[in-house]
Amino acid sequence: MKNEIVHRVYDFLKEYPPFSLLPKDAILQISSHVLVKFLPDKTTLFKIGEMPPSLFYIVNEGAIHLHQEDGQMVEHCDEGDVFGIRPLLAESPYLLTAQASEDTILYCIRTEDFLPYLSHHPKILAFLASNFAVGSGNMFYKKSSTPISEGKTNSENVLTELFAIDTQKTPIYCHIQHTIQEAAVLMANHQIGSIVVCDEEIRPIGIVTDKDLRIKVVAGDIRKKENISLIMSAPVICVKHGLSIAELQILMIKNRINHLAVTQDGTIQSKLIGVVSEHDLVVQQADNPSILIREIRKSQSGEQLKRVRDKVERLIKKYIEQEVSIPFITQVVSSINDEIIQQAIKISEHKLGKEIYQNIKYCWLALGSEGREEQLLRTDQDNALVYVQDDAIPDIKDKCMLLAKEVTAILNEVGYEYCPADMMASNPAWCQSVAEWQETFHKWIYQPGEKEIMMCTIFFDYRPVYGDISLASALTNYIFSTFDKQEVFLHLLAKNALENPAPLSFFRNFIVEKNGEHKDSFDIKLRAMMPLTDAARLLTLAARNGGENNTCKRFLALADIEPQNDELYRMAADAYEILIRIRTKHGFKKGDSGRYIQPDDMDKMERLLLRNAFQPIDELQKMIKVRFQLGGIL
Amino acid sequence: MIWQKLKNILHFDTSDKNVYADFYKTYLQQFQKLDTKKQIHQQSFVVLDTETTGLDLVKDNILSIGAVRIINNSMDITDSLSIIVKNEQTQTQNAVAIHGLVQTELKGQSPQDALVAFFDFVGSDIIVGHHIDFDIAMLHKLSKNRGGDVLKNKILDTSYLARRLDHASDPHSLDRKEYTLDKLCTRFNVVPKARHTADGDAYITAIVFMKLVNLLSQKGVNKICDLLK
Structure with missing residues (x-):
């Protein structure tokens, strides 16, 4: 007969990895x-240092906390979570202490029953290994912007951007007392296109390039017998030795320069040890951000921009595959996205008449994920425009909207689809003068309905991308001063931030969509990313910390502002990175925005990482509830 | 039922030990006196449940016996008992309705073999069950019909323990109907799966028992003698 007890246990085990990976008989x-x-x-079930029995555990009911020696909790295991698997993998004592955090029923699995399946099921080994790593405290992906050692990566697939470039070849430099001619001779002798100008202690003061010689000396009226300091650019941007190609490239892009000086401590206060030019970097790689940006700047149509953006997608894919750190990827990609928007605006201005827009003071704002510098895959456009009302210019609003229409059309062509809710600068409601925007904010903040709160969550992540940046700061200042008079608004924003509770117990309660097109898939944006974005925005606004939009950076900034919550904020930043990574990976797999994930498509590692990423959501929401005293409102 | 119990006790006291069947002789030989000074976690308990053809002690029979052993808050599934008793009598429609056991499943062991297995499993452990009196009475009837006699083990009723937890000074004043296994499952958060199978109910009762003992220990019930009060 069928033994009901065995079946009861079976019915439970079959739902959870690693058992779910086994055949029924097993x-x-x-x-x-x-x-x-x-x-x-x-x-207490077991303590650090104890030798494990030949058992490991799965929580049937209740919860177990795993602690380190200092009492810090490393993991919360609840229904379906496996722990204490050390005896399966190694004959060594427990590294953590396990204690019940409520009345708990455990199913203890005999290792000798389980071991035979290990060798035949590589998936199980992978699952246990990842579980094991989590238990040891390595909760998240490695963050490697430092060079990856060659042995670890497939040589055909090496990510050149991550290799440290040899920046220590003997630098060619000239002294500040040298004449232009002396410097030019040195450059000619060494066949170099640039030369660093140093003081007596070989500390870099400035830099002179071929271009300076051409424009200022040959075509200009400075004579070659004059001092080199007359034509040099100063100061020089300095870096430390050992940066990756990609990091150097970012610095060049940001500063719009082609050369960096390498010094002992990375400042102009120390001795010069090398020079890196953009050319040095370019020869080592093909698809690289700086080349892509150059292509963007040369593009004259949406179609051309689209071709570049497709290449960017390949670059991101490569980054994701190589597990490059998310802050680095988002930084590169948002720089590129910004360039595309800027170029789209330039093309549009040119088409409509450059002279018209020269006189209009305006600023193009990126909203939503692009505003937060988190957009990796192309999603819908969210943008707005703010201009300074000038009665001397007739129909100024129409002119701005006309420009916006052109720009959004180009962006649409590039692959950023039109926003279905029409939150775009081409919409009169999103193309307003400074005064009109202030009026809009006033209305949102003083009469906050559901719609207004939603508008705020989209708009308040704005970031100036093109034009007069001071207009954006004016808006920020206005928003903060209005908050001061209307604290209740933040409470409503807090309430909104709690609308999507953390899907904390992932294995027990995989919250999938119940209806519609995406039935039975997991909405990673709504369920996991939005709660974090909302919390970061709310806490940042409450701290009046303008100017930072990126969710990870917001959390890190909050960690500095509130050292008592340092750990939680850092966990939240890490969690957000993992979510971006998983979403992007699945987006690539399915060729969409990656928002809806089929639970079955996730491997155990991802499930485990996701589950860990949910933890800070819950804790943040509890904190928000207390801080904004939402007990009464909710 | 009380009359039957009394009869059982009288019967036991006046019986001749030499005429017992082997299973019962073995049971008596190996039976060890309980040390009531022991801590609860050192004691071995057998949690059992039976399913019967009906609720009439005279007319009805045992269909199945399920039991698990608990020591120190642990239950080893390899050390459990799950017996279907082959019944000579035709089962009533009633039992099918309650237990869902169909004829094909009623192969099982002969009453003789079931008794051997059961008495061997129980040994000298304390027996635990929910509303256990009826189960014990049915087991006694089966035992006596096959040349055995009554169980000498100490017996604990989870329904009584729950009432004792709620009203230590006078547990009997609380309504038995409020302490059904289903109600205790809800209270102690045990999923009532495979109810009305002997082993399924034995498992559930065992979980409820461990949780009850834990709560009683918080009220100072730590030794066997405290528990048996």
């Missing part, structure tokens, strides 16, 4: 040998 066999253990609240 699970039944394991189930028939299980030890059921009741562990009352606060009871």
Whole structure:
């Protein structure tokens, strides 16, 4: 006959990895040998240093906390979570202490029942290995912007951007007392296109390039017998040795320069040890951000921009595959996205008449994920425009909207689809003068309905991308001063931030969509990313910390402002990175925005990472509830 | 039922030990006196449940016996009992309605073999069950019909323990109907799966029992003698 107890255990085990990866017979066999253990609240199951019995555990009901020696909790295991797997993988004592955090029922699995399946099921080994790593405290992906050692990566697939470039070749420099001619001779002798100008202690003061010689000396009226300091650019941007190509490239893009001086401590106060030019970087790679940006700047149509953006997609894919750190990827990609928007505006201005827009003071604002510098895959456009009302210019609003129409059309062609809710600068409601915007904000903040709050969550992540940046700061200042008079608004924003509770128990309660097109898939944006974005925005606004939009950076900034919550904010920043990574990866797999994920498409590693990423959501929401005293409102 | 119990006790006291069947002789030989000074977690308990053809002690019979052993808050599934008793009598429609056991499943072991297995499993452990009196009475009837006699083990009723937890000074004043297994499952958060199978109910009762003992220990019930009060 069928033994009901064994079946009860079987019905439970079959739902959870690693057992779910096994055939039915195997699970039944394991189930028939299980030890059921009741562990009352606060009871210790095992301690650090104890030799494990030949058992490992799965929580059937209740919860177990794993602690480090200092008492810090490393993991919360609840229904379906496996822990204590050390005896399966190594004969060594426990590294963590396990204690029940409520009355708990454990199913203890005998290792000898399980071991035979290990060798035949590589997936199980992978699952256990990742579980094991989590238990040891390495919760998240490695963050490597430092050079990857060659042995680790496939040589065909090496990510050149991550290699440190040899910046220590003997630098050619000239002294500040040298004449232009002396410097030019040095450059000619060494066949170099630039030369660093140093003081007596070989500290870099300035830099002279071929271009300076051409424009200022040959075509200009400075004589070659004059001092080199007359034509040099100063100061020189200095870096430390050991930066990756990509990091150097970012610095060049940001400063719009082609050369960096390498010094002992990375400042102009120390001795010059090398020079890196953009050319040095370019020869080492093909698809690289700086070349892509150059292509963008040369583009004259949406079609050309689209071709470049497609290449960017390939670059991101390569980054994701190589597990390059997310802050780095988002930084590169948002720089590129910005360039595309800027170029789209330039093309549009040119088409409509450059002279018209020369006189209009305006600023193009990126909203939503692009505003937060988090957009990796192309999603819908969210943008707005703010201009300074000038009665001397007739129909100024129409002119701005006309420009916006052109720009959004180009962006649409590039692959950023039109916003279905029409939150674009081409919409009169999103193309307003400074005064009109202030009036709009006033209305949102003083009469906040559901729609207004939603508008705020989209708009308040704005970032100036083109034009007069001071207009954006004016808006920020206005928003903060209005908050001061209307604290209740922040409470409503807080309420909104709690609308999507953390899907904390991932294995138990995989919250999938119940209806519609995406039935049974997991909405990573709504369920996991939005709660973090909302919390970061709210806490940043409450701290009046303008100017930072990126969710990870917002959390890191908050960690500095509130050192008492340092750990939570850092966990939240890490969690957000993981979510971006998983979403992007799945977006590539399915060729869409990656928002909806089929639970079955996720491997165990991803599930595990996701589950860990949910933890800070719950804690943040609890904190928000207390801080904004939402007990009464909710 | 009380009359039957009394009869059982009288019967036991006046019986001749030499005429017992082997299973019962073995049971008596190996039976060890309980040390009531022991801590609860050192004691071995057998949590059991039976399913019967009906609720009439005279007319009805045991269909199945399920039991698990608990020591120190642990239940080893390899050390459990799940017996279907082959019934000579035709089962009533009633039992099918309650237990869903169909004829094909009623192969099982002969009453003789079931008794051997059961008495061997129980040994000298304390027996635990929910509303256990009826189960014990049915087991006694089966045992006596096959040349055995009553169980000498100490017996604990989870329904009584729950009432004792709620009203230590006078547990009997609380309504038995409020302490059904289903109600205790809800209270102690045990999923009532495979109810009305002997082993399924034995498992559930065992979980409820461990949780009850834990709560009683917080009220100072730590030794076997405290628990048996």
